[in-house]
Amino acid sequence: MAAESAATGGPQSALFQRRRGRQLFEQAIGWVLFLCAAVTVLTTVGIVLILVIEGLQFFGDVSPWEFFTGTKWTPLYTNQAFGVLPLIGGTLMVAIGAAFISVPVGSVTAIYLSEFASPNVRAVLKPILEILAGIPTVVYGYFALTAVTPFIGNFAEPTIFNAASAMVVVGIMTIPMVSSLSDDALHAVPQDLRDAAYAVGSTRFEVTTRVVYPAALSGVIASYILAASRAVGETMAVTIAAGSTPNLTWNPLESIQTMTAFIVQVSLGDTPHGTIEFRTIFAVALTLFVMTLVMNVIAARVTARFREVYD
Amino acid sequence: MVGDTERTATQSGAGAGTATAGVTFQPQASEDDAPASPPAVEIRNVSLWYGSQQALGNVSLDIPRNRVTALIGPSGCGKSTLLRCMNRMNDLIDGVRIEGEVFIDGEDIYGAEVDPSDVRRVVGMVFQRPNPFPKSIYDNVAFGARINGYKGDMDGLVEESLRRAALWDEVKDDLKKSGLALSGGQQQRLCIARAIAVNPEIVLMDEPCSALDPIATQRIEDLMQDLASDYTIVVVTHNMQQAARVSHRTAFMLAGDDLVGRLIEFEDTDRIFLNPGDERTEQYITGRFG
Numbered sequence: 001m002a003a004e005s006a007a008t009g010g011p012q013s014a015l016f017q018r019r020r021g022r023q024l025f026e027q028a029i030g031w032v033l034f035l036c037a038a039v040t041v042l043t044t045v046g047i048v049l050i051l052v053i054e055g056l057q058f059f060g061d062v063s064p065w066e067f068f069t070g071t072k073w074t075p076l077y078t079n080q081a082f083g084v085l086p087l088i089g090g091t092l093m094v095a096i097g098a099a100f101i102s103v104p105v106g107s108v109t110a111i112y113l114s115e116f117a118s119p120n121v122r123a124v125l126k127p128i129l130e131i132l133a134g135i136p137t138v139v140y141g142y143f144a145l146t147a148v149t150p151f152i153g154n155f156a157e158p159t160i161f162n163a164a165s166a167m168v169v170v171g172i173m174t175i176p177m178v179s180s181l182s183d184d185a186l187h188a189v190p191q192d193l194r195d196a197a198y199a200v201g202s203t204r205f206e207v208t209t210r211v212v213y214p215a216a217l218s219g220v221i222a223s224y225i226l227a228a229s230r231a232v233g234e235t236m237a238v239t240i241a242a243g244s245t246p247n248l249t250w251n252p253l254e255s256i257q258t259m260t261a262f263i264v265q266v267s268l269g270d271t272p273h274g275t276i277e278f279r280t281i282f283a284v285a286l287t288l289f290v291m292t293l294v295m296n297v298i299a300a301r302v303t304a305r306f307r308e309v310y311d
Numbered sequence: 312m313v314g315d316t317e318r319t320a321t322q323s324g325a326g327a328g329t330a331t332a333g334v335t336f337q338p339q340a341s342e343d344d345a346p347a348s349p350p351a352v353e354i355r356n357v358s359l360w361y362g363s364q365q366a367l368g369n370v371s372l373d374i375p376r377n378r379v380t381a382l383i384g385p386s387g388c389g390k391s392t393l394l395r396c397m398n399r400m401n402d403l404i405d406g407v408r409i410e411g412e413v414f415i416d417g418e419d420i421y422g423a424e425v426d427p428s429d430v431r432r433v434v435g436m437v438f439q440r441p442n443p444f445p446k447s448i449y450d451n452v453a454f455g456a457r458i459n460g461y462k463g464d465m466d467g468l469v470e471e472s473l474r475r476a477a478l479w480d481e482v483k484d485d486l487k488k489s490g491l492a493l494s495g496g497q498q499q500r501l502c503i504a505r506a507i508a509v510n511p512e513i514v515l516m517d518e519p520c521s522a523l524d525p526i527a528t529q530r531i532e533d534l535m536q537d538l539a540s541d542y543t544i545v546v547v548t549h550n551m552q553q554a555a556r557v558s559h560r561t562a563f564m565l566a567g568d569d570l571v572g573r574l575i576e577f578e579d580t581d582r583i584f585l586n587p588g589d590e591r592t593e594q595y596i597t598g599r600f601g
Contacts, residue, residue, distance in 0.1 A: 196505070198403060200505065201429065201432035202458050203428050206458050210454070211444055214445075
């Protein structure tokens with residue numbers, strides 16, 4: 001740069017003047033892009049800070065022991081109890097139930113797309129699956145209420161709001177995540193390994209189940225964890241479908257409340273700011289944040305190990 | 312360089328045991344010129360297309376049983392493609408069309424009722440890059456046998472296969488170790504053990520030493536000659552010295568301007584290298600092109 005500005009003083013300065021304008025423009029672009037990136041990072045830092053500060057204030061009033069071991073969650077009632085387990089239980093029940101749908105269906109879809117489908121079928125199916133990922137979650141919530149719950153009513157007697165319908169729609173919602181990420185992992189398995197398996201007389205099914213899937217296992221497991229993390233954080237559909245009854249139960253036909261649904265309830269309600277009732281949402285959100293963060297870190301670790309094997 | 316060798320070797324007669332400029336003619340390469348048993352593989356008028364581009368033009372040759380046969384020729388001459396016709400590996404590529412017949416024990420492996428995976432049980436393959444599974448050494452060798460429902464003594468089979476691949480002494484104490492933890496040459500011998508554990512009749516080798524150092528290469532070459540007593544070996548190689556060292560018969564292939572690979576000459580190896588019948592073969596082996 002120093003050499004260039006020295007050159008601007010020379011006889012061909014008009015030529016270099018124009019170039020210098022372009023360089024300033026380049027620098028400006030660099031700064032704008034940096035600011036955009038900084039906004040994202042600062043927002044994340046800000047959110048975490050607020051969660052931690054407000055959460056710590058909450059834990060000044062309610063002991064963490066009571067919060068994490070109590071089995072009754074009634075912060076909005078006169079008889080207040082701050083045991084978060086019913087919310088965590090509801091959240092995990094929905095996430096685990098959803099995994100029973102998304103993991104098998106997503107895995108089989110990924111295996112089909114990666115190993116069995118012809119390029120033409122793949123070109124049609126993949127975009128359709130991605131549409132599934134693009135449906136607004138409120139639509140899934142409505143679908144749970146108006147289609148899934150009546151359907152479950154054919155076999156059992158669910159309450160209007162129930163965990164089972166939330167499991168079903170969150171499961172469907174996270175299928176594309178499992179199938180797309182697993183498909184990537186299966187696709188990354190070197191063709192060499194498939195050839196080696198074929199060369200000793202394996203059928204396509206044996207190649208897939210005994211070589212390709214095990215070789216991609218860490219990537220596939222990462223997709224399961226990320227889908228579970230998404231299910232844990234899912235808000236709109238579960239708020240509509242599962243109801244708002246904090247309930248430590250194993251029965252999916254009952255109404256429950258997830259952590260996200262509780263945050264919605266308090267945020268939209270008339271709970272006054274600055275009260276301990278209002279601060280509960282920061283404590284719950286902090287807990288939720290830590291849960292999903294841990295899952296994402298585990299997924300990243302598993303994926304990193306997967307990369308080491310083949311690069 | 313090879314040209315010098317040719318002249319020297321010709322002067323010294325049959326060429327057996329002559330070593331010049333890195334080319335050694337093994338005595339066994341010139342023995343048994345007429346194999347008594349019927350050919351292991353009979354390739355009849357095979358043509359192959361990748362989409363609309365023809366890659367093989369009307370190739371016919373007989374692969375002799377319990378011998379090492381080398382396929383040589385410049386890049387793109389179709390030698391690997393021809394090799395993969397013998398165990399139907401080309402079937403796995405989209406848009407491939409094959410005409411002609413390939414007989415193994417009198418049966419056309421491209422017959423309508425033949426399952427390609429059954430063909431590959433009889434015709435094993437070793438690839439250019441060592442490709443062990445990310446599994447233990449033991450599981451790598453046992454893989455094919457398990458797939459094929461082997462009911463016998465698996466430990467014995469694994470040991471026997473590793474011994475035949477000249478790897479047993481190096482790995483017998485850590486069979487649980489990952490196959491990927493071995494060196495390149497060891498990995499390739501593991502792949503050979505994996506291929507012969509299925510007890511094939513024929514083993515195809517697609518440039519098996521191209522990713523290996525000279526010492527590892529020599530071990531694989533020795534192994535090929537040892538294995539030839541029990542198996543029919545077909546090896547594709549870029550390395551003419553290698554073809555001269557290990558093979559009994561050599562096929563020279565060449566693609567013309569139309570990119571269609573054709574068989575130019577198929578003869579005993581010493582004949583190909585000492586007294587080729589076709590001018591193009593001579594030009595290739597004396598390094599004038601390719």
